[in-house]
Amino acid sequence: MRVLVMLDGTVVDPGTPVIRVDDLGITRGDGVFETILVVDGKPRELGPHLDRLDRSAAMLQLPPPSRPDWEHCVQAVLDNWRGGAEMALKMIYTRGPEFGDGTPTGYAMGLEIGEKVLRARQTGVAAITLDRGYDPEIVSRAPWLLLGAKSLSYAVNMAATRHAESVGASEVIFIAADGSVLEGPTSSVVLVNGRTLRTTPPSSGILKGTTQGALFRAAERAGWVTKVEPVTLAELREADALFMASSVRKITRVHTLDGTALADTTDLREELNALYESEY
Ligand SMILES: Cc1ncc(COP(=O)(O)O)c(C=O)c1O
Structure with a gap:
């Protein structure tokens, strides 16, 4: 340090x-x-x-x-x-x-x-979907669960990441009990379909990502459509491209989801990172 x-x-x-x-x-x-x-x-x-x-x-x-x-x-x-x-x-x-x-x-x-983050920015990541174990419906009913707070209790998030590593992946996309997509242990999930960017809403008990926010601001200015709305697991699998966004990793490409290689979207990665960088 x-x-x-x-x-x-x-x-x-x-x-x-x-x-x-x-x-x-x-x-x-x-x-x-x-x-x-x-x-x-x-x-x-x-x-x-x-x-x-x-x-x-x-x-x-x-x-x-x-x-x-x-x-x-x-x-x-x-x-x-x-x-x-x-x-x-x-x-x-x-x-x-x-x-x-x-x-x-x-x-x-x-x-x-960290080295791992720097490498992932270039190469992309293999992600697996994992159960997060709650239904978004609980979020407003049980505020003591602190869903959506960036608390220091990140042991669960880190355990999920280690589990991903133990099965040969490096990232996790959490899924809620109702089958909706949530976020990564330390990142937001961004889906691309044509010229539309989508991410999942904070009301589902996840963090409002500052990096995703910056990307969406820039993308809207460049004529993209942006949507913050619930996403199903099927929609995640059918997206043209997937990205994990966070402050340190920026906009990192998901190249493999649950063991299936996704289409090569290197050009898109460069375009989205350029949009994100244009904010600064
Ligand atoms: C659980 C979780 N979701 C999303 C994010 C992305 O947030 P930001 O883009 O503000 O770094 C983070 C950041 O660490 C996180 O821990």
Whole structure:
């Protein structure tokens, strides 16, 4: 790790212990986070990421994050970065130590982008569909399930990714109990049919993707039709092309779905990535 800045703006040597062992973020995964892509010192979609941090914190009933403090903290990471042109900037906001005074723990880290992600941007990924185990109908009825919050409890998402790797794939597309398509463990799903882009709605208990949002903005300007609506598994399989979108992976092509090779859509990948880049 290269840069660590606490929410109060203190720049800390990344090797220094700064978090208590009884922090509820560690002992219960009780907190929220964001990962932002920074290119040439400029954070992408900072406003939408901070908005999502606010929404996630509200769902967990955490104290509202202070926007000026976070903006200051993010700026300090940018100012102290000595790594490559791209950086993954992670913001962590937990409920703080158990039996503490209720003050959340907050910090931001600047990290290099992992090799696996960089390779996948070029080569694409093999994805498998996996059950996520809930019906979208539960989302509004059981807000304590925190569906759609970017909470620190990502163990399930990581386990799903490991399962994909154990069967020779590298990505997962989660499917709800009613057969509708959800999202990846760390990405949004984008389908292409002709000149129409589709993604699945946050009302199904998934994250509103900032990368998908940027892509759709640019695509609409370029004359594409965009749709945010429920997608069935059959529609996923019949799409002209599939992509996984997230801040660090950008718009990564799915070349194989459940073991079936998809049509070569390298040109489309380049077109969509160019549209996405045109936002910055
Ligand atoms: C579950 C999930 N869905 C979607 C996304 C994509 O969001 P964004 O494009 O804002 O990075 C992420 C990002 O990590 C995620 O964890």
